[in-house]
Amino acid sequence: MMRLYIFVVAIILFTACKSDNEPPKGIIKPDKMQAILWDVIKANAFTNEFIKKDSSKNLSEENVKLQQQIFTIHKVTKSDFYTSYDYYKSNAPLFKKMLDSMIAQGERNKYTKPVATEGQ
Numbered sequence: 670m671m672r673l674y675i676f677v678v679a680i681i682l683f684t685a686c687k688s689d690n691e692p693p694k695g696i697i698k699p700d701k702m703q704a705i706l707w708d709v710i711k712a713n714a715f716t717n718e719f720i721k722k723d724s725s726k727n728l729s730e731e732n733v734k735l736q737q738q739i740f741t742i743h744k745v746t747k748s749d750f751y752t753s754y755d756y757y758k759s760n761a762p763l764f765k766k767m768l769d770s771m772i773a774q775g776e777r778n779k780y781t782k783p784v785a786t787e788g789q
Contacts, residue, residue: 692763697745697753703767705750707774708739 692698697705712735720731740747757764 696756705743
Protein backbone atom coordinates (compact mmCIF):
# COMPACT_ATOMS: atom_id res chain seq x y z
CA MET A 670 0.00 0.00 0.00
CA MET A 671 2.86 2.35 0.83
CA ARG A 672 4.46 1.73 -2.58
CA LEU A 673 1.20 2.64 -4.31
CA TYR A 674 1.01 5.84 -2.27
CA ILE A 675 4.62 6.78 -3.17
CA PHE A 676 3.97 5.98 -6.83
CA VAL A 677 0.83 8.17 -6.93
CA VAL A 678 2.63 11.04 -5.17
CA ALA A 679 5.57 10.74 -7.59
CA ILE A 680 3.21 10.89 -10.60
CA ILE A 681 1.44 13.94 -9.18
CA LEU A 682 4.74 15.70 -8.50
CA PHE A 683 6.07 14.84 -11.96
CA THR A 684 3.02 16.20 -13.74
CA ALA A 685 2.86 19.26 -11.48
CA CYS A 686 6.49 20.12 -12.22
CA LYS A 687 6.04 19.94 -15.98
CA SER A 688 6.28 23.44 -17.41
CA ASP A 689 3.14 24.84 -19.01
CA ASN A 690 5.45 26.73 -21.35
CA GLU A 691 6.96 23.52 -22.71
CA PRO A 692 5.68 22.98 -26.25
CA PRO A 693 4.19 19.61 -27.21
CA LYS A 694 6.17 16.99 -29.05
CA GLY A 695 6.82 17.92 -32.69
CA ILE A 696 6.93 21.66 -31.93
CA ILE A 697 10.26 23.46 -32.21
CA LYS A 698 11.55 24.59 -28.80
CA PRO A 699 11.15 28.33 -28.08
CA ASP A 700 14.85 29.28 -28.27
CA LYS A 701 15.38 27.51 -31.58
CA MET A 702 12.08 28.81 -32.96
CA GLN A 703 13.09 32.33 -32.02
CA ALA A 704 16.40 31.99 -33.89
CA ILE A 705 14.66 30.62 -36.99
CA LEU A 706 11.93 33.25 -36.90
CA TRP A 707 14.57 35.98 -36.52
CA ASP A 708 16.32 34.73 -39.65
CA VAL A 709 13.03 34.45 -41.58
CA ILE A 710 12.12 38.03 -40.67
CA LYS A 711 15.56 39.26 -41.78
CA ALA A 712 15.20 37.32 -45.05
CA ASN A 713 11.80 38.91 -45.68
CA ALA A 714 13.25 42.36 -45.02
CA PHE A 715 16.16 41.63 -47.37
CA THR A 716 13.75 40.49 -50.07
CA ASN A 717 11.58 43.58 -49.69
CA GLU A 718 14.45 46.06 -49.43
CA PHE A 719 16.97 44.76 -51.95
CA ILE A 720 15.71 41.98 -54.19
CA LYS A 721 12.57 43.88 -55.20
CA LYS A 722 14.82 46.49 -56.82
CA ASP A 723 15.90 43.84 -59.34
CA SER A 724 12.98 43.60 -61.76
CA SER A 725 14.39 40.39 -63.26
CA LYS A 726 13.78 38.52 -59.98
CA ASN A 727 10.51 37.03 -58.75
CA LEU A 728 10.10 38.14 -55.12
CA SER A 729 8.10 35.10 -54.04
CA GLU A 730 10.56 32.64 -55.55
CA GLU A 731 13.53 34.46 -54.05
CA ASN A 732 11.88 34.54 -50.64
CA VAL A 733 11.13 30.80 -50.82
CA LYS A 734 14.78 30.13 -51.70
CA LEU A 735 16.00 32.20 -48.75
CA GLN A 736 13.59 30.49 -46.37
CA GLN A 737 14.70 27.07 -47.56
CA GLN A 738 18.32 28.04 -46.90
CA ILE A 739 17.30 29.11 -43.37
CA PHE A 740 15.48 25.83 -42.74
CA THR A 741 18.51 23.89 -43.97
CA ILE A 742 20.88 25.85 -41.71
CA HIS A 743 18.63 25.23 -38.69
CA LYS A 744 17.98 21.61 -39.68
CA VAL A 745 14.17 21.88 -39.76
CA THR A 746 11.63 21.36 -42.50
CA LYS A 747 9.28 23.99 -43.85
CA SER A 748 6.42 21.94 -42.42
CA ASP A 749 8.07 21.81 -38.95
CA PHE A 750 8.55 25.57 -38.99
CA TYR A 751 5.02 26.47 -40.06
CA THR A 752 3.41 23.93 -37.70
CA SER A 753 5.44 25.41 -34.86
CA TYR A 754 4.71 28.96 -36.01
CA ASP A 755 0.97 28.24 -35.95
CA TYR A 756 1.32 26.73 -32.46
CA TYR A 757 3.13 29.79 -31.09
CA LYS A 758 0.72 32.20 -32.79
CA SER A 759 -2.20 30.44 -31.10
CA ASN A 760 -0.44 30.54 -27.72
CA ALA A 761 -0.37 34.30 -27.11
CA PRO A 762 1.76 34.38 -23.92
CA LEU A 763 4.53 32.24 -25.45
CA PHE A 764 4.43 34.14 -28.75
CA LYS A 765 4.56 37.51 -26.96
CA LYS A 766 7.50 36.36 -24.85
CA MET A 767 9.31 35.21 -28.00
CA LEU A 768 8.62 38.46 -29.87
CA ASP A 769 9.63 40.61 -26.88
CA SER A 770 12.90 38.72 -26.67
CA MET A 771 13.50 39.20 -30.40
CA ILE A 772 12.82 42.94 -30.12
CA ALA A 773 15.25 43.19 -27.21
CA GLN A 774 17.85 41.25 -29.21
CA GLY A 775 17.36 43.58 -32.16
CA GLU A 776 17.82 46.62 -29.93
CA ARG A 777 21.01 45.15 -28.42
CA ASN A 778 22.37 44.36 -31.88
CA LYS A 779 21.59 47.86 -33.10
CA TYR A 780 23.75 49.43 -30.42
CA THR A 781 26.55 46.86 -30.33
CA LYS A 782 27.74 46.85 -33.92
CA PRO A 783 31.47 46.09 -34.11
CA VAL A 784 33.69 49.08 -34.64
CA ALA A 785 36.16 48.81 -37.51
CA THR A 786 39.74 49.19 -36.42
CA GLU A 787 42.53 50.81 -38.32
CA GLY A 788 44.06 48.60 -41.00
CA GLN A 789 40.91 46.63 -41.77
